[in-house]
Amino acid sequence: MQEKVCAVADLAPNQARRVVVGGAPIALVLDGDGAVHAIGDTCTHGDISLSEGFVEDSTLECWAHGSKFELTTGKPLTLPAYEPVPVYEVELRDGDIYIDPTATKVI
DSSP states (O other), X not given: OOEEEEEGGGSOBTOEEEEEETTEEEEEEEOTTSOEEEEEXXXXXXXXXXXXXXXXXXXXXXXXXXXXXXXXXXXXXXXXXXXXXXXXXXXXXXXEEEEEEEEEOOO
């Protein structure tokens, strides 16, 4: 079931914001092209919040050990992480962001 998370206007471009939807920690990112991404907020290398990391192009980098995750697929692009994070479907309605925390994209 989709839940309203926040307004798109609440996101700063190229920065991540942590939200919890249905108990799932999710990192929201508004990229430089205006697309909204939602990926699991916990680095698969360690129990670190990815939303405290750095957004660059189409990646979110964990601040602790430098693993970069692709925003569209959740796949790690650099070590030490080697397991992907979940990627959630994002629906935009009237300027608001909706996410179903039980539905992840199959890539």
